Amino acid sequence: MKTILVTGAxxxxxxxxxxxxxxxGHKVIGIDNINGYYDVRIKEARLDMFxxxxxxxxxxxxxxxxxxxxxxFEKHKPEIVVNxxxxxxxxxxxxxxxxxxxxxxxxxxxxxxxxxxxxxEHLVYASSSSVYGANKKVPFxxxxxxxxxxxxxxxxxxxNELMAHCYSKLYNxxxxxxxxxxxxxxxxxxxxxxxxxxxxxxxxxxxxxxNNGNCKRDFTYIDDIVEGVIRVMNHPPxxxxxxxxxxxxxxxxxxxxxxxxxxxxxxxDILQQELIRAxxxxxxxxxxxxxxxxxxxxxxxxxxxADTSALERDMGYKPGxxxxxxxxxxxxxxxxxxx
Ligand SMILES: NC(=O)c1ccc[n+]([C@@H]2O[C@H](COP(=O)([O-])OP(=O)(O)OC[C@H]3O[C@@H](n4cnc5c(N)ncnc54)[C@H](O)[C@@H]3O)[C@@H](O)[C@H]2O)c1
Numbered sequence: 085m086k087t088i089l090v091t092g093a094x095x096x097x098x099x100x101x102x103x104x105x106x107x108x109g110h111k112v113i114g115i116d117n118i119n120g121y122y123d124v125r126i127k128e129a130r131l132d133m134f135x136x137x138x139x140x141x142x143x144x145x146x147x148x149x150x151x152x153x154x155x156x157f158e159k160h161k162p163e164i165v166v167n168x169x170x171x172x173x174x175x176x177x178x179x180x181x182x183x184x185x186x187x188x189x190x191x192x193x194x195x196x197x198x199x200x201x202x203x204x205e206h207l208v209y210a211s212s213s214s215v216y217g218a219n220k221k222v223p224f225x226x227x228x229x230x231x232x233x234x235x236x237x238x239x240x241x242x243x244n245e246l247m248a249h250c251y252s253k254l255y256n257x258x259x260x261x262x263x264x265x266x267x268x269x270x271x272x273x274x275x276x277x278x279x280x281x282x283x284x285x286x287x288x289x290x291x292x293x294x295n296n297g298n299c300k301r302d303f304t305y306i307d308d309i310v311e312g313v314i315r316v317m318n319h320p321p322x323x324x325x326x327x328x329x330x331x332x333x334x335x336x337x338x339x340x341x342x343x344x345x346x347x348x349x350x351x352x353d354i355l356q357q358e359l360i361r362a363x364x365x366x367x368x369x370x371x372x373x374x375x376x377x378x379x380x381x382x383x384x385x386x387x388x389x390a391d392t393s394a395l396e397r398d399m400g401y402k403p404g405x406x407x408x409x410x411x412x413x414x415x416x417x418x419x420x421x422x423x
Contacts, residue, residue, distance in 0.1 A: 086205075087160055088317075089113045091147055091195065092168035096273050097210070097264070099130035100310050101166065106137040108314075113160045115153075116169060117146040121176070122274045129421070130271055147191035157198040164317055167195050167209040170240075173275055174214060174383045177237040188240035196251045204257065206320035208313065211245055211261040213302070213341060213388045214238035222345075223391035226263070226337050235383035245337055252333035258320035259334070262313065265341030265390045269306030269410055270417030277348075278303075278355055278411065282418060285356075285365055285374060293348055296377040300345035300387040305410035308403030312340040315399040341390025342403045354408050355415075362415035 088105055092098035093114025102112045114134075118127050134140040141160070145152040147169050171177070171187045192209065199207050215230040215238050233239040241263075248259040268278050281291045321334040346354075352375070359365045380386075396402045 085109045085111065086163045087111045087113065088164045088166065089115070089156070089160065089162035090166045090168065091115045092170065093142065094118055094127040094131050095168055096130075096271065097267060097306065097309055097313075098166075098168040099133060099271070100306050101168070101313055102140065103133050104310050104314065106134065106140055109139075111139040112141070113156065113162060114140060114142045115145050115147060115156060116142075118144055121171065121173070126271060126274065146187075147194055148186045150194045150197070153194045153198050154201070157202040161202060163205045165195065165199060165204050165207045166313065166317065167192060167207065170210060172237070172273070174235045174237050175381060176275070177235050178383055181236050184236050184240050188237075189243060192244050192247060196247060196257075199257050200251060200255045206317060207248070207257055207259040208317050209244060209248060209259070209261055210241075211263045211337065212238065212241040213263050213265040213339070213390065214385070215242045215245070215263060216385070216388070218385055222387060222389040223343060224339065224389055225391040226339055226394055234385065237383075249333055249335050252335040253331075256323055256331045256334065258323065259336075260316050260321060261337040262316060263337065263339045263390075264309060265302040265304050265339065265388050267304050267306055267309050268414060270413050271421075272306070272414065278351075278414060281352065281355060282359060282364065282415075285359065285369070285371070288374070290374050290376050291352070292376050292378045293352065294378055294384055295380040295386060297347070297349040298386065299348045299384070300389065301348065301351065302341040302343065302345045302388045302390050303351065303407050303410065304340065304342045304403050305405035308342070308405050309340055312395065312399070312401055312403060315401050319399060338395045338398075339390040339392055340395060340403065341388070341392060342405070343390050343392045345387060345389045346407055351407065355411050358408065358411040358415040361412065362419045364415055364419050
């Protein structure tokens, strides 16, 4: 059993990952600043899942606070670190760039420095499918060039990969970046389409479907992401020397996505059906009254589509939950949570 530090532990992915790790008997040190980017009641509800575990230690701290990060590392000496704390969201980064630099760049730098001074077996960190920008070639492969981000959010995630590469090379820190593709599920993020559309339907407001519905997203269910993260966590890149006798960077990057992109209009159709099935909306709800097709937004991309062959090859794993099954679980949770 290991001591695992999870940043962003009150977040969507961080909380489900922490819960699974605790179930497996690990000690989890969680850090989260519980910021107000979205409804903090959801973050508190996620943290409530840990009440029954005495191997969970929580710090309400900002990873941009170097002293706090160092103190936590020195006290707990984590063997594995999973950095999920970040300012997420593509559109928000257009209006609020500062917080992306603070959390995603300075915060991540503090984590790297802490791993340098308190050696870890493996640093795993969240990157994003957004690093592929407006790349035309699909599916997106980790061998593709990703030098053309179309949002500051994407630029910070690509920067994380570069910073991790440099620390892997200089200090021989095994690190793996994970490019997640549109993660969804129960207790998810209210800023994401499946959740915000649901809120709007309930309020009787119109939803906007970007690029007139001609967008595709590779929706990935939360349990599949957690499974992928845990498999990767347990397989750090090997430390080996190159021809010059110096260590090669123990560095890797993987896509974790469903590898089955769905058209946004089909996605909205399935969401509607599942919201009715779960009793969130009445059977005769007239969705056509509440749909507006609008043009593309700045920072958005037309398609995301993960090539997961490297994950399958190295970890023997491929996410597989269908969108219908995942949205069914989301709709049921929504009904229970909001009544
Ligand atoms: N959910 C997705 O579809 C998706 C896709 C690609 C990448 N990612 C990345 O995965 C990670 C987790 O995403 P999520 O969906 O769980 O998001 P989330 O917003 O639910 O979780 C992030 C958590 O980090 C915390 N946080 C933010 N800045 C912090 C800081 N400076 N110090 C301490 N805590 C801080 C937030 O309070 C939040 O609870 C993020 O790095 C995100 O960029 C998510």
